[in-house]
Structures are given as C-alpha cells and as structure tokens.
Amino acid sequence: MRHQKEVSLLELLNVINTNNDNLIHSYLKLHDYEYNFIKNKEQIDIKELTSYKTLLDHLITVLSPAQSLGFHLGFKLKDQANTQFDLLKVANDTVVNIEFKSETPNKKISKQATEHFRFLSMVFSRVIILEHLASTDELWIYDDKSKEMKLISYDKVKKLIPNDSTDLRVLSDLSRSDFLVAPYNEPEKFMKSAYELTSDQKEISHKIVSNATDMSMISKTNHMSMINGGPGSGKTLLLIDIVRELKKRDFSIGMVMGARPSSGQKELMEKLDVSLYWYYNLESLSPLIDKDVLVFDETQRITQNIIDEVKNLA
Incomplete structure (x- = not known):
C-alpha cells in the first residue's frame, strides 16, 4: 500500500490558492496516491487540480472540520478494474467518491458514475x-435506482459526509x-454485476455478442463459438455474462447443462429468463429449436448425439 498522506480539504484549498506550482508539486508528492517517484512527477495535472477550487470553497463552508479530513487524492483501483477516483473518503462501511467534471452530466459521465458505484459496492454497503461541474458550479449525485445523476444542493452534502475516516487498505488490498x-x-x-471481466474476457464477450447481433440482422445463418480454458479460468462467468448481454438484446436463449442443474x-x-435443460432429459434439441441462441455448459459431459446435432445446426 502506498504511504501517501490523507488530504484535508481546507489544506488542499489553501495550497491551490497559493497559485504556486512548486508548492503544489511538493504537496502532490506527499498526497497524490499515484505519484511517480521514479520520474518525480505527479499523476494529477496541476491545472486540473486548480479546478477543484470552486467546490472546495463550498465544502469547507458547509462541512465540519472532522468531515473535511481523511480524503485520498487520485487513488487508482488496478488489476481488472483499472479505474481512478479524484477524491475518496472511507469510513468503515461507507465510501464517498467526489469527481470533478467540466461539462454537464451526460450518458458518458453517468456511465463512469455507474462503474464507480459498481466497483465500490463490491466492498462498501x-x-x-x-460530481462537481466547473462550467456551471453545480453538484450532482448519482442515483443508483435510476442510474442517473441528479442535482443536489451544497447544504445537503453535510448529511452525506461521515465525520470519521479509515484508510484505503480495504481497496488497495483487492486482488484479481x-x-x-x-x-x-x-x-x-x-x-448486481459485482464482478469485472479481464480485458481478454471483455474482448471475447464483445466479439461473440457482436457476431450474434450482426447475424440476426442480416441473415439466419447459424454460427458456433466455443470458450476454452482451464479450471478456475473464469469460463462460466464469461459464458453467463455473454448470456446476459444477449438477453439485453432480446435474444431468446436455451441452455443445456452437462450436469444436473x-x-x-x-x-x-430464472432471473435471466433463460430456458434451462439437463442433457440427461433431452433425447434431441427439439424443445430448444425455436430459440435464437443455444448455450452449452460442461460440454465434455453431454452425450454425443446432442453434440452431433449441435454441429449439424451450425
């Protein structure tokens, strides 16, 4: 874990107000979570940091001294997530993420908030x-129910920020x-999407889903894809993630299991609205022939006649 110091919002504001790049650089050397000590270079752009000033002016007015302490600057969640947070404050089961934007929330910004919420929800209840918008000096809060950003007044922030704080070990210690x-x-x-695929898995999922979507639009040509991998490589997670993506595109799906479900x-x-069968109860694929997509899991256990029928369909 990096031993960067926690951030006081009042101290951060005072440093920004100096307009002294050398002082700000020294401050970031102590507080920028991703500071590159080999290159002696901050990861957070100094000009970007100065854009925090407007929000910080508001926050130190409405927050208590205790609420203004214990923030972390520029923490990056690595491994599969590989996502970064402008400001984070952790207090046991609560986490507050503040992001700084220059434009009004749109789908792209809401998507980032959705991803941040998903990652942080894996750890915190x-x-x-x-999100603060510098162009309008507005503060927005992410609503998980609607998956949208909603305006919030600065005086309401006081009820959201915890007084106490704990370190980031619960996040920095995450592994694949x-x-x-x-x-x-x-x-x-x-x-609840409390997982994250690897970049290779995402690429495979995208190719399979895109192929299925393209073919459904231009022809009825059948196509077969196969996912290979050793034990514990994430084959099942990838497979069911693909199933969910296809369901989002209104494909009807039948699934055949190689073991008793x-x-x-x-x-x-049932939650995914997928017709589930155990191969043992199937003499042929007739009950599933009307489905847009057929999915097979644990194919090494499925009888040869079913496998041959699949090959003939493709």
Whole structure:
C-alpha cells in the first residue's frame, strides 16, 4: 500500500490558492496516491487540480472540520478494474467518491458514475458518488435506482459526509479474485454485476455478442463459438455474462447443462429468463429449436448425439 498522506480539504484549498506550482508539486508528492517517484512527477495535472477550487470553497463552508479530513487524492483501483477516483473518503462501511467534471452530466459521465458505484459496492454497503461541474458550479449525485445523476444542493452534502475516516487498505488490498464471482453459487452478486471481466474476457464477450447481433440482422445463418480454458479460468462467468448481454438484446436463449442443474443455476436462469435443460432429459434439441441462441455448459459431459446435432445446426 502506498504511504501517501490523507488530504484535508481546507489544506488542499489553501495550497491551490497559493497559485504556486512548486508548492503544489511538493504537496502532490506527499498526497497524490499515484505519484511517480521514479520520474518525480505527479499523476494529477496541476491545472486540473486548480479546478477543484470552486467546490472546495463550498465544502469547507458547509462541512465540519472532522468531515473535511481523511480524503485520498487520485487513488487508482488496478488489476481488472483499472479505474481512478479524484477524491475518496472511507469510513468503515461507507465510501464517498467526489469527481470533478467540466461539462454537464451526460450518458458518458453517468456511465463512469455507474462503474464507480459498481466497483465500490463490491466492498462498501453505502456508496455516495458526487460530481462537481466547473462550467456551471453545480453538484450532482448519482442515483443508483435510476442510474442517473441528479442535482443536489451544497447544504445537503453535510448529511452525506461521515465525520470519521479509515484508510484505503480495504481497496488497495483487492486482488484479481475479488473481482470475480461464481454465477451459479452467487446468483445475487452476479445479477448486481459485482464482478469485472479481464480485458481478454471483455474482448471475447464483445466479439461473440457482436457476431450474434450482426447475424440476426442480416441473415439466419447459424454460427458456433466455443470458450476454452482451464479450471478456475473464469469460463462460466464469461459464458453467463455473454448470456446476459444477449438477453439485453432480446435474444431468446436455451441452455443445456452437462450436469444436473443446481438450485443456484435454476435461480440464475430464472432471473435471466433463460430456458434451462439437463442433457440427461433431452433425447434431441427439439424443445430448444425455436430459440435464437443455444448455450452449452460442461460440454465434455453431454452425450454425443446432442453434440452431433449441435454441429449439424451450425
């Protein structure tokens, strides 16, 4: 874990108000979480940092001294997430993320807030995402129910920011396994998107979903894709993520399992509105032939006649 110092909003504002680049550089050397000590260069652009001034002026007016302490500047969640936060404050099960923007919230900005909320919700039960817009001096808060940004007055922020603070170890100690879920064993976490695919998995998912979408638009030509990988490589998570993406595009899906479906598998497929079958109860694919997409899991256990029928369909 980096040993960068926590940020006091009042101190940060005072440093910015000096308009002294050398002083700001020295400050960032102590507080910028991603400071590059090899190159002796801050990760946060000094000009960008000065754009924080307007919001900081508001915050130190409405927040108590305790609420203004314990922030972290420029923390980056690495590994699979690879996303960065302008300001973070952690207090046990609560995290506050403040982002600084130059334009009015749009779909792209809301998408970032949605992603930040998703990542932070993997760890914290209470997640608050705020975005300040320098162009209008407006403060917006992310509403997880509507997946949209909503205006909020500065005086209401006092009720959101905790007085106490804890360190970032709960985030900095995350490893790749913390970004994964077992869909069949943790259907609720999967449905809440409490996971993150690797870049390779995202590429595979995008190609398969795009191919299926393109072919459904231009022809009825069948196409087969196969996902290979060793035990624990995330094949099932990738497969069910693809299923969900296809369902979002209104594909009807039938799924054939190579083992007796568990209660978790049945629950997840019901939530996804996917027709689930155990190969043992299928003499042929006739019950699924009207589906847009057929999905097979644990194919090494599925009988040869079913496999041959799949090959003939493709």
